[in-house]
Amino acid sequence: MKQKSFADMRCSIARSLEMIGPWWSFLILRDAFMGATRFKDFERSLGIAKNTLSNRLKLLVDNGLLSKDVEPDGSKYAKYHLTEKGRELFPVMVAITQWGGKWAVHEDGPSFEIIDKRTNRNIPPLALLGSDGQPLPEEAIGVKPAST
Amino acid sequence: MKQKSFADMRCSIARSLEMIGPWWSFLILRDAFMGATRFKDFERSLGIAKNTLSNRLKLLVDNGLLSKDVEPDGSKYAKYHLTEKGRELFPVMVAITQWGGKWAVHEDGPSFEIIDKRTNRNIPPLALLGSDGQPLPEEAIGVKPAST
DNA sequence: AACATTGGTTCTATAATAAAACCAAATAGC
């Protein structure tokens, strides 16, 4: 009984989770955002088994979230970089980071913070905006199922 | 070799993923946001195996994302409701929905959309704000590792 | 040239998941 796939579901959340992949994949992307590019970078940071890492990286490359590039910097070891598709997951990272900062924080505090470089201060919570571009009051949030 | 836990990592993203749980858990929460409350609601919507659903629900309740309540409405079947901790994952849902709406959308279109009820129109992308509350330019985004 | 590091692959053991069968309690239909 193989693991069920979300890939044929219509819901964008399910499809996104399927595309990102399970577990480790998200942390691999996190490290990519933090500057990791090499197989060893990810392995060291995550303490992940090499075969698992290898499979995850392949999946992320196949799904277009990372690219595996041979650099013109002299080295023959490839580097993994976020694609545009991968980079656009940044708001998801921020949303989870902010949630975790409130509800899942380590006793020693978080390992990193997302800041406004101009002021070196934390950024405020991600803002839900209404169709007018102004902050969206909670009672105005709605979910509309597809009509078809 | 049991599955590695993220629970003792310091990173808030890792800790959040651990707390939410694997795979299905996120879709269970999605359905909770969409109004599902009963075991059967989740089962029908997800097509999930009952034992897996049972385990996931227990985990989500144990981790404080859902509460299992006996309702005063006459029924003796319990209902699952999002706690405040669970409800505050809404921005994460929105972020993934918006990403998926761009990068993982089904050929028939998304199954639902998040709207501004006042206008019945889609909401714009979640906004990253700077410490001044104004939109944060990309070059001002920084990540600061913990000093200690 | 010798040694260490990198980026894997292969193999085995264990844990997680799916599917199906089963069941008691609750609810609905008559």
Added chain:
DNA sequence: GCTATTTGGTTTTATTATAGAACCAATGTT
């Protein structure tokens, strides 16, 4: 009030995924 159905599970079994270790060739370092 009696019967049938639905609900909310648990148990059992089969399969898949993951972790860990050992191994290896290519690369990079001294």
